[in-house]
Amino acid sequence: AQSVAQPEDQVNVAEGNPLTVKCTYSVSGNPYLFWYVQYPNRGLQFLLKYITGDNLVKGSYGFEAEFNKSQTSFHLKKPSALVSDSALYFCAVRDKGSSNTGKLIFGQGTTLQVKP
Amino acid sequence: DTEVTQTPKHLVMGMTNKKSLKCEQHMGHRAMYWYKQKAKKPPELMFVYSYEKLSINESVPSRFSPECPNSSLLNLHLHALQPEDSALYLCASSQERSGYSTDTQYFGPGTRLTVL
Numbered sequence: 739a740q741s742v743a744q745p746e747d748q749v750n751v752a753e754g755n756p757l758t759v760k761c762t763y764s765v766s767g768n769p770y771l772f773w774y775v776q777y778p779n780r781g782l783q784f785l786l787k788y789i790t791g792d793n794l795v796k797g798s799y800g801f802e803a804e805f806n807k808s809q810t811s812f813h814l815k816k817p818s819a820l821v822s823d824s825a826l827y828f829c830a831v832r833d834k835g836s837s838n839t840g841k842l843i844f845g846q847g848t849t850l851q852v853k854p
Numbered sequence: 855d856t857e858v859t860q861t862p863k864h865l866v867m868g869m870t871n872k873k874s875l876k877c878e879q880h881m882g883h884r885a886m887y888w889y890k891q892k893a894k895k896p897p898e899l900m901f902v903y904s905y906e907k908l909s910i911n912e913s914v915p916s917r918f919s920p921e922c923p924n925s926s927l928l929n930l931h932l933h934a935l936q937p938e939d940s941a942l943y944l945c946a947s948s949q950e951r952s953g954y955s956t957d958t959q960y961f962g963p964g965t966r967l968t969v970l
């Protein structure tokens with residue numbers, strides 16, 4: 739079965755410091771991986787995705803993610819955190835089963851808290 | 855433009871009421887989705903429509919009834935709901951050009967539903 743894990747419920751960083759939000763996956767074949775961010779009482783906003791090619795993917799708002807096949811990871815990173823980055827972050831993998839077109843499998847989410 | 859709109863923003867209903875949630879997109883996307891999300895949890899897929907036909911029903915109770923009148927519009931009809939159905943209901947859409955598409959799902963802001 740395909741799955742995604744976000745091992746940290748919460749990540750705390752100081753403003754201006756680099757941040758990392760972790761995600762590992764278990765998928766047969768090549769994974770299609772996504773990161774979304776959710777601000778309070780809002781829908782999910784797409785940040786970036788990995789389909790194929792360069793292992794370093796750049797996305798919106800200065801975020802990037804590194805795909806590591808050997809470690810089955812897709813960690814989200816940002817060189818310098820902002821207080822406004824505080825939100826709930828979801829990693830997701832595309833379910834590639836033939837009967838599950840369009841289905842995303844989400845991790846449990848990680849709350850990022852950036853303190854001034 | 856990657857906008858998905860949802861109305862209403864908030865809805866309070868009694869257990870005997872009938873109400874509907876509406877979702878609209880004008881991006882030419884051919885797949886549309888309904889998700890249910892509880893606080894600080896990942897979204898749970900309910901239904902997927904692909905080319906205006908229901909392609910996935912994740913064993914959702916019959917008190918939730920989806921409808922896709924055309925390729926831009928998705929409704930969710932609600933009847934005889936229970937208090938545990940209170941949640942944020944999210945709509946999403948994606949282009950879905952093929953069965954194994956890597957297209958991104960774009961989410962609306964959600965409808966906050968409270969069942970009394």
